Amino acid sequence: MLALAREFSPVVEQTSANTVVFxxxxxxxxxxxxxxxxxxxxxxxxxxxxxxSLAIASYPDTAILLARHFSGVTLVSAGEExxxxxPIPLQSLFAYDTTLDPALLEILHRWGLKTCEDLAxxxxxxxxxxxGQPGVYLRKLACGAIDRPxxxxxxxxxxxxxVELEHALDLLEPLLFLLGRTLGELCSRLRSQSRAARLLExxxxxxxxxxxxxxxxxxxxxxxxxxxxxxxxxxxxxxxxxPYCCELEFPVPLDQAQTILKLLxxxxxxxxxxxxxxxxxxxxxxxxxxxxxxxxxLPPTPPADKLQVTLARIAAMVGRENTGTPMLLNTYRxxxxxxxxxxxxxxxxxxxxxxxxTVRLAMRLFRPALEAxxxxxxxxxxxxxxxGIKGTVLRCAGPWKTSGEWWASTAWARxxxxxxxxxxxxxxxxxxxxxxxxxxxxxxx
Amino acid sequence: xxxxxxxxxxxxxxxxxxxxxxxxxxxxxxxxxxxxxxxLLGQGLCRGAIAEVTGRRSSGRTSIALHIxxxxxxxxxxxxxxxxxxxxxxxxxxxxxxxxxxxxxVGCRGNAEHAMRATDLLLHAGGFxxxxxxxxxxxxxxxxxxxxxxxxxFRRTVEHTPAILLICADSAQAKSCSSNSIELKxxxxxxxGKAPFLLLRGMEATALLQRACGIxxxxxxxxxxxxxxxxxxxSVQVMV
Numbered sequence: 001m002l003a004l005a006r007e008f009s010p011v012v013e014q015t016s017a018n019t020v021v022f023x024x025x026x027x028x029x030x031x032x033x034x035x036x037x038x039x040x041x042x043x044x045x046x047x048x049x050x051x052x053s054l055a056i057a058s059y060p061d062t063a064i065l066l067a068r069h070f071s072g073v074t075l076v077s078a079g080e081e082x083x084x085x086x087p088i089p090l091q092s093l094f095a096y097d098t099t100l101d102p103a104l105l106e107i108l109h110r111w112g113l114k115t116c117e118d119l120a121x122x123x124x125x126x127x128x129x130x131x132g133q134p135g136v137y138l139r140k141l142a143c144g145a146i147d148r149p150x151x152x153x154x155x156x157x158x159x160x161x162x163v164e165l166e167h168a169l170d171l172l173e174p175l176l177f178l179l180g181r182t183l184g185e186l187c188s189r190l191r192s193q194s195r196a197a198r199l200l201e202x203x204x205x206x207x208x209x210x211x212x213x214x215x216x217x218x219x220x221x222x223x224x225x226x227x228x229x230x231x232x233x234x235x236x237x238x239x240x241x242x243p244y245c246c247e248l249e250f251p252v253p254l255d256q257a258q259t260i261l262k263l264l265x266x267x268x269x270x271x272x273x274x275x276x277x278x279x280x281x282x283x284x285x286x287x288x289x290x291x292x293x294x295x296x297x298l299p300p301t302p303p304a305d306k307l308q309v310t311l312a313r314i315a316a317m318v319g320r321e322n323t324g325t326p327m328l329l330n331t332y333r334x335x336x337x338x339x340x341x342x343x344x345x346x347x348x349x350x351x352x353x354x355x356x357x358t359v360r361l362a363m364r365l366f367r368p369a370l371e372a373x374x375x376x377x378x379x380x381x382x383x384x385x386x387x388g389i390k391g392t393v394l395r396c397a398g399p400w401k402t403s404g405e406w407w408a409s410t411a412w413a414r415x416x417x418x419x420x421x422x423x424x425x426x427x428x429x430x431x432x433x434x435x436x437x438x439x440x441x442x443x444x445x
Numbered sequence: 446x447x448x449x450x451x452x453x454x455x456x457x458x459x460x461x462x463x464x465x466x467x468x469x470x471x472x473x474x475x476x477x478x479x480x481x482x483x484x485l486l487g488q489g490l491c492r493g494a495i496a497e498v499t500g501r502r503s504s505g506r507t508s509i510a511l512h513i514x515x516x517x518x519x520x521x522x523x524x525x526x527x528x529x530x531x532x533x534x535x536x537x538x539x540x541x542x543x544x545x546x547x548x549x550x551v552g553c554r555g556n557a558e559h560a561m562r563a564t565d566l567l568l569h570a571g572g573f574x575x576x577x578x579x580x581x582x583x584x585x586x587x588x589x590x591x592x593x594x595x596x597x598x599f600r601r602t603v604e605h606t607p608a609i610l611l612i613c614a615d616s617a618q619a620k621s622c623s624s625n626s627i628e629l630k631x632x633x634x635x636x637x638g639k640a641p642f643l644l645l646r647g648m649e650a651t652a653l654l655q656r657a658c659g660i661x662x663x664x665x666x667x668x669x670x671x672x673x674x675x676x677x678x679x680s681v682q683v684m685v
Contacts, residue, residue, distance in 0.1 A: 301522075302572030310566050318552065318553055322554065325550065326535040327535075342547075344523060346521065358682075359541075359681060359682065360511070360512070360683070361505075362541055363507075363537045364507055364534060397636065397643040420634050443503060445507035
């Protein structure tokens with residue numbers, strides 16, 4: 001039925017599973033009078049063996065009520081809607097609009113009202129005084145006087161594109177050109193729906209190339225995906241069984257193709273496919289774009305899209321594990337943290353808490369901890385020797401015994417000391433138990 | 446002869462910027478106030494400039510750097526830490542008042558080239574309040590390989606922006622490119638209790654302002670510069 005309606009108008013409301021409404025005003029110049037339009041719709045409906053009722057009225061709600069109540073074809077001229085609706089029982093109105101309170105129907109029945117004609121005969125002011133806004137709406141519905149725009153059912157937008165290539169691509173640059181064009185189309189679709197991409201899923205179908213199984217050659221050639229593509233084209237079975245798949249999740253939804261392409265490029269440069277690309281599929285997952293109200297008194301923050309590209313560049317250089325925002329873990333384990341994404345939402349300056357003027361002593365950690373040789377005097381350290389550190393202990397504080405997570409692989413048990421050496425440094429050293437191995441954990445600075 | 450007299454006349458005019466009391470134009474952005482260092486910095490750290498905190502190990506340079514980061518994040522700014530040897534201690538930073546969720550931390554695993562390139566990328570991205578470049582404990586052979594052009598490039602990048610590039614190192618690196626330069630010298634460590642029941646309470650360091658918004662410590666105070674302040678020394682208490 002929806003397909004039949006779409007043949008007459010692109011603006012179609014699917015009210016329910018078996019009801020569709022569409023405007024016919026534009027068809028008058030194309031087909032003719034409402035009678036001719038109705039005849040044409042019936043003809044096409046019979047061709048498709050549809051068993052349905054048709055009603056043509058000035059307003060959509062009136063047409064729906066008439067089509068549901070009268071079988072066959074019903075045509076109503078403007079101004080005569082209340083006459084056609086007159087015999088329809090009031091229960092039909094409540095069945096049509098389920099948001100109406102059923103108690104209202106009971107009241108109308110107690111008043112002796114059975115049909116739309118009865119309700120339409122009541123004065124509007126009196127109905128408003130006794131039943132309020134729902135009563136006025138119901139009376140207008142019974143008169144066929146409610147006009148509203150159609151709730152057009154938009155077809156679901158496809159955020160997926162697949163491109164098959166005639167020749168396999170073994171260089172990154174031409175592949176990026178095609179990826180950029182496809183991403184541009186996807187991003188324009190996103191923008192037309194006021195959406196942005198939260199996630200990009202890329203699947204590259206690789207050519208069946210046994211010579212390209214060793215990826216070390218591809219890694220050595222930064223812009224070349226495969227050095228042996230010309231030989232691969234000669235192989236009969238072109239598609240490789242294992243496609244190259246990657247998912248890029250963006251901390252902030254993006255709708256700029258250039259930015260997404262740059263992030264994809266950085267990923268492909270870091271993890272190149274092992275064979276030439278014969279086809280690719282891109283899919284973006286839409287999400288609500290980030291909308292932030294800027295403020296005159298808010299400090300500036302990095303632009304989200306530019307920051308993502310910058311962090312991706314840095315991550316490609318120093319490694320993803322070395323880039324991010326540290327978040328302390330809920331444990332007493334020393335140096336327990338994990339890297340997370342950065343929140344760039346503008347934030348108002350906080351009130352200065354008490355003690356903010358005090359400079360707190362900070363520590364610099366050695367990662368990994370430096371193995372140390374300790375000379376003891378009793379239980380206290382007397383001299384410390386480690387890589388780049390050598391000195392006699394002038395003063396020391398400790399031992400501070402800590403342990404925890406004995407139930408997990410991250411268990412620790414140690415005795416910590418704060419030591420001031422004669423080289424001028426103030427260090428934290430610890431003795432790992434039960435091995436009694438000494439380490440320099442960090443330096444106070 | 447005429448050339449010699451012209452040369453002599455030129456010599457009279459050819460005074461250095463510091464001797465002339467070089468006056469910077471009025472600052473475009475308000476300085477970042479640093480409450481614990483009011484005696485030293487006056488109104489605070491100049492924005493759109495390079496600042497340096499130098500000193501040897503255990504001189505309190507990291508504490509001062511984290512304190513400045515804490516002030517910036519408290520103002521709602523996003524900051525970055527480029528850490529040459531991955532020495533950044535998040536727990537210490539949080540204890541110093543740094544809001545960790547406003548920090549980007551880049552660990553370079555000892556690669557100075559990566560550190561400089563990461564700094565360059567972050568400064569060009571824009572929007573950061575303070576970018577801390579931590580070069581502490583880097584040997585001289587590593588630091589000497591850093592081209593001087595990097596510092597000029599960084600100075601040009603940050604000027605006319607509200608960003609501060611804060612360099613923390615053993616010795617001054619940016620030289621004339623820096624606008625604020627604080628040198629720290631450890632004075633004494635504070636302990637409480639008596640041996641063997643000692644407890645580390647903090648340390649005291651002497652902070653020497655080598656350069657304040659382009660004013661060298663031997664230059665007269667510039668009357669019109671907003672952030673300019675006569676350089677001097679101050680004692681900084683760093684508490685556990």
